[in-house]
Amino acid sequence: MSYIVLARKYRPQSFKEIYSQEHITQILANAIKTNRIAHAYLFTGPRGVGKTSMARILAKSLNCLNGPSDSPCGECHNCREITSSTSTDVIEIDGASNTGVDDVRDLQKELMYAPSQSLYKIYIIDEVHMLSKNAFNALLKTLEEPPENVIFIFATTEPHKVIPTIISRCQRFDFRRIPADDITGRLREIALLENIVIDEESLYLIARKSDGGMRDALSLLDQILSFSGGEIKIGQVLEVFGELPLTIYANITKAIFEHDPINLIRLYHDVINQGVDLTEFINSYLEFLRQLVMLKIGIAIKGIVREDMDILSDLVEPLNVNNLMYMLSIMIQLKQDIRTSSHPSLMIEVVLIKLSRMDEMESLSEILAKLDKLPSGFNSGAQPQTADFKQSAVPATQKEVTPFFKREVSSASNSKETAKPIETEEINYVPPKQVKELTKDFVFANWDGFIERLSLQKKMLPVFLKKENISSVKSDIIFMDFNQSHSYKMVSDSQSELNDFLTSYFGLPVKIITRLTESIKPSIKPSLTLKDIEKTNPNLAKLIEMTDSLILPE
Numbered sequence: 001m002s003y004i005v006l007a008r009k010y011r012p013q014s015f016k017e018i019y020s021q022e023h024i025t026q027i028l029a030n031a032i033k034t035n036r037i038a039h040a041y042l043f044t045g046p047r048g049v050g051k052t053s054m055a056r057i058l059a060k061s062l063n064c065l066n067g068p069s070d071s072p073c074g075e076c077h078n079c080r081e082i083t084s085s086t087s088t089d090v091i092e093i094d095g096a097s098n099t100g101v102d103d104v105r106d107l108q109k110e111l112m113y114a115p116s117q118s119l120y121k122i123y124i125i126d127e128v129h130m131l132s133k134n135a136f137n138a139l140l141k142t143l144e145e146p147p148e149n150v151i152f153i154f155a156t157t158e159p160h161k162v163i164p165t166i167i168s169r170c171q172r173f174d175f176r177r178i179p180a181d182d183i184t185g186r187l188r189e190i191a192l193l194e195n196i197v198i199d200e201e202s203l204y205l206i207a208r209k210s211d212g213g214m215r216d217a218l219s220l221l222d223q224i225l226s227f228s229g230g231e232i233k234i235g236q237v238l239e240v241f242g243e244l245p246l247t248i249y250a251n252i253t254k255a256i257f258e259h260d261p262i263n264l265i266r267l268y269h270d271v272i273n274q275g276v277d278l279t280e281f282i283n284s285y286l287e288f289l290r291q292l293v294m295l296k297i298g299i300a301i302k303g304i305v306r307e308d309m310d311i312l313s314d315l316v317e318p319l320n321v322n323n324l325m326y327m328l329s330i331m332i333q334l335k336q337d338i339r340t341s342s343h344p345s346l347m348i349e350v351v352l353i354k355l356s357r358m359d360e361m362e363s364l365s366e367i368l369a370k371l372d373k374l375p376s377g378f379n380s381g382a383q384p385q386t387a388d389f390k391q392s393a394v395p396a397t398q399k400e401v402t403p404f405f406k407r408e409v410s411s412a413s414n415s416k417e418t419a420k421p422i423e424t425e426e427i428n429y430v431p432p433k434q435v436k437e438l439t440k441d442f443v444f445a446n447w448d449g450f451i452e453r454l455s456l457q458k459k460m461l462p463v464f465l466k467k468e469n470i471s472s473v474k475s476d477i478i479f480m481d482f483n484q485s486h487s488y489k490m491v492s493d494s495q496s497e498l499n500d501f502l503t504s505y506f507g508l509p510v511k512i513i514t515r516l517t518e519s520i521k522p523s524i525k526p527s528l529t530l531k532d533i534e535k536t537n538p539n540l541a542k543l544i545e546m547t548d549s550l551i552l553p554e
Contacts, residue, residue, distance in 0.1 A: 007218040010190055012053045013074055013083065015061075019186060019214060020178045021050055027173070028054075029070035032061050037068075037120075038171045040143055040152040042128075044159040045175025048213025051155040054175075055124045056082055058153065059090045063118035078118055089118035095127040095156075104131075104138040111147050121150050128154040129161035136163050143169045177212025180204065181302070187217060196225065198232040204302060205237050208287075242280055244271060246308045249288040250315050252352075256327070257319065261356040268352055278344050282335045289328050292316045296324065327355055438508060440473040450505045461498070464490045476510050478502070481517045488516045 012018050015025040031037060041058070043051040057072070060082045064072040072079050081087035093107070107123070115121040125131075131139075143152060143166065154170065156162060184200075184207045191198050206224070210217035228236040238245070248271065255264035271281055291301050295316045304312070334351050338344035435442055444467060451462045464487045471481045482488035491498070492514045502510040534541040 040170040042170035048215030096130040180207040183207035
């Protein structure tokens with residue numbers, strides 16, 4: 001006898017063998033017991049969770065010679081025929097191959113015939129969403145009022161493609177993904193029946209890779225059996241799935257948190273050289289980061305060998321949950337981006353280098369804290385608080401001068417607490433040596449310090465206040481010469497404010513006088529007239545006059 005794959009050999013044959021769909025099996029079993037059988041059912045859900053198997057079990061329960069019963073015998077003529085898909089009263093139709101109106105019309109003609117040897121004539125249409133809209137519309141009247149003893153069972157993985165008028169005529173049951181623990185338990189049972197030696201780590205990894213589908217899990221187990229024989233170890237499973245050892249992901253994570261991009265890229269290139277699929281690499285690394293997060297917040301992880309758990313435990317202890325969550329979000333976005341990228345490997349390299357520089361990034365709370373410490377002129381956009389130095393008979397040495405970079409800063413407080421009094425603080429202020437009268441040498445010696453303090457309040461103005469523009473200093477006046485009109489205008493427009501800054505910095509009443517040494521005017525050549533052209537080129541002048549041409553300036 002030819003080999004039968006595990007997914008077919010161990011296909012559920014009763015409601016009790018359907019895993020993790022108790023919310024459906026209980027309803028159907030009770031409906032059979034109370035004889036409340038609907039004329040149409042719609043089974044929806046992901047692949048491999050038991051939709052078609054449930055339809056066959058329901059058909060056996062209704063047509064069993066010892067029934068109807070929620071526990072079909074499986075031994076009678078009808079049960080055996082339904083199990084082998086040879087029953088003339090239970091017709092399975094592939095929706096993808098029968099999509100047109102003509103197919104539905106042929107089906108409607110068959111409905112006229114009563115079941116030959118069963119209580120019900122049951123039509124199971126798999127992948128019903130593949131039917132065309134016209135085929136659905138042709139089925140509407142029949143579906144709403146089918147002949148007596150006719151039952152429709154539809155199965156689909158994409159219920160959103162089934163038109164609402166069809167769904168409204170059916171009892172809809174949504175199948176769930178099967179939990180990894182349930183899949184692991186079923187695989188363990190089958191391994192005992194088949195005399196397969198397999199460790200728990202391999203069972204759990206197969207269950208996780210199946211993504212909630214029992215059929216996928218059995219297909220994967222079949223594949224691994226062909227590779228390893230009767231004894232399966234975790235290393236063989238990793239090799240079949242193209243999975244990397246946990247130490248690879250641990251070393252990559254260490255390189256990220258140690259800010260070592262050179263080692264990080266080397267590790268990534270080692271992964272590429274092993275021929276690992278890039279999407280699978282990202283998926284596996286996402287799972288690794290998920291495990292780190294779970295451990296960090298104190299949630300136990302199932303299906304991990306002791307050696308791998310030791311690696312995770314040693315690695316996770318110094319890590320930060322916020323950084324791990326940031327890495328997860330970046331890798332999830334990367335997974336989406338590489339689907340449409342022509343250079344996926346380059347994108348992964350860029351993201352890994354970006355993650356290795358997480359120490360250069362700051363959280364929003366840290367940025368806000370720094371903003372709170374800035375001078376008030378930065379926070380509110382207010383004009384700098386400069387002292388009002390007007391002409392006075394009081395000598396300069398007796399004037400009370402407040403540095404313009406001394407600002408009022410509100411102390412940090414909780415919004416719910418009473419506001420605290422405003423305090424003042426100086427920002428790195430080292431005043432120049434006090435003198436009774438300014439000299440050019442003194443101004444030159446302290447000009448760089450003045451520009452540095454001025455840049456705290458004005459970003460653009462210091463660019464135009466170069467030391468070489470100072471032509472002379474007389475008493476309390478600083479003369480500045482400019483040979484560009486733009487620089488001259490920028491400084492002149494801010495002259496009053498600049499005087500206050502200078503007075504505040506030097507501790508003396510200082511004025512600045514700007515002068516434009518060279519006016520920048522465009523040199524425009526005078527345009528030639530027709531008479532001028534006649535003197536030098538009479539023929540050209542006649543041509544211009546005949547063609548009524550224009551003389552444009554050069």
